[in-house]
Amino acid sequence: MMDILRDLTEQLVSKTDIPDFKAGDNVTVYYKIKEGAKERIQPFKGDVIQVRGGETNPNRTFTVRKISGGIGVERIFPIYSPNIEKIVVNKYGKVRRARLFYLRGLTGKKARIKERRFIKK
Amino acid sequence: MKGLIGKKIGMTSFFSETGIQYPCTVIQAGPCYVTQLKTEDTDGYEAVQLGFEDKKEKRATKAIKGHFDKASVSPKKKLVEFRDFEVEVGLGDVLEADIFEEGERVNVVGTSKGKGFQGVVKRHGFGGVGMRTHGQHNRGRAPGAIGAASYPARVFKGMRMAGRTGGERVKMRNLEVVKVLKDQNLILVKGAIPGAKGSYVIIESK
Numbered sequence A: 001m002m003d004i005l006r007d008l009t010e011q012l013v014s015k016t017d018i019p020d021f022k023a024g025d026n027v028t029v030y031y032k033i034k035e036g037a038k039e040r041i042q043p044f045k046g047d048v049i050q051v052r053g054g055e056t057n058p059n060r061t062f063t064v065r066k067i068s069g070g071i072g073v074e075r076i077f078p079i080y081s082p083n084i085e086k087i088v089v090n091k092y093g094k095v096r097r098a099r100l101f102y103l104r105g106l107t108g109k110k111a112r113i114k115e116r117r118f119i120k121k
Numbered sequence B: 001m002k003g004l005i006g007k008k009i010g011m012t013s014f015f016s017e018t019g020i021q022y023p024c025t026v027i028q029a030g031p032c033y034v035t036q037l038k039t040e041d042t043d044g045y046e047a048v049q050l051g052f053e054d055k056k057e058k059r060a061t062k063a064i065k066g067h068f069d070k071a072s073v074s075p076k077k078k079l080v081e082f083r084d085f086e087v088e089v090g091l092g093d094v095l096e097a098d099i100f101e102e103g104e105r106v107n108v109v110g111t112s113k114g115k116g117f118q119g120v121v122k123r124h125g126f127g128g129v130g131m132r133t134h135g136q137h138n139r140g141r142a143p144g145a146i147g148a149a150s151y152p153a154r155v156f157k158g159m160r161m162a163g164r165t166g167g168e169r170v171k172m173r174n175l176e177v178v179k180v181l182k183d184q185n186l187i188l189v190k191g192a193i194p195g196a197k198g199s200y201v202i203i204e205s206k
Helices: A002-012 A101-105 B062-070 B120-124
Strands: A026-035 A038-052 A061-068 A071-078 A084-091 B003-015 B021-029 B032-038 B047-054 B076-083 B105-111 B116-118 B163-165 B169-181 B186-190 B200-205
Touching: A002 B003, A002 B021, A026 A071, A038 A071, A038 A101, B003 B047, B003 B076, B003 B186, B021 B169, B021 B200, B032 B062, B032 B076, B076 B200, B120 B163
Parallel strands: none
Antiparallel strands: A026 A038, A026 A084, A038 A061, A061 A071, B003 B021, B003 B200, B021 B186, B032 B047, B047 B076, B105 B169, B105 B200, B116 B163, B169 B186
């Protein structure tokens, strides 16, 4: 019974080309916005502060935080939403926890996230 | 009316083309077999009897077996009768999930989850006392008075009190069919339906 549900969820949820990212990474989300009859794509760039829900969970969401005009803005995206055109990972961050809510209380230099660099093989 | 017998599989979510996410329930609906056609002449009313899910041959009594043999189908676990069936059917026919279309509105009947002996707040939606001070200390969820005094000197019938809750037949009306998967015989309806996972449900047209 659970197998049916799992297979079905996989069918319903299109999970093509979602890059691998986690909390601390800097991403740009290209989100489709409908304005009347017109459709346009709005990029939203910021740090991922949490990823919620398991990989097979159709309700999996992630929260992106950015500072816009001195004010912190957070947006929650359902990861499998068809309105997400694409997600680009700009930077991988080095963080010690999965949920970076402590960033909300910090500003300026304190709110930076160290970058995770990979050694080229 | 047209209908099917099904089994509740569980819930998931579904994205519409416009990107709105809906909760939906997955129902294994069919294959259902026509096991009996009741007619005005023999039974006094018109109805179609459907059977769902195979039963072990040894679990069926001879009498039951004879009933299914008439329609030449194997014994089934669940039988349900539908009156005024819209779809033209013959004895022994197979009905699959595709008798319903996407976008159609249906009613789903099930047996709600049993909740045991519950108080009036859960069972009938009473408000409770709503205070923790002013003399209350152990009656926050009590029902209050149940009647007057020496006249009528009794409690009226049907007074809502605590008792067994759930485990009763519940009909959810006007649910939208969001998807029909013919090859797997699955129907997805928007919203929740009564009952536990794996319990039998009846899907009928509105």
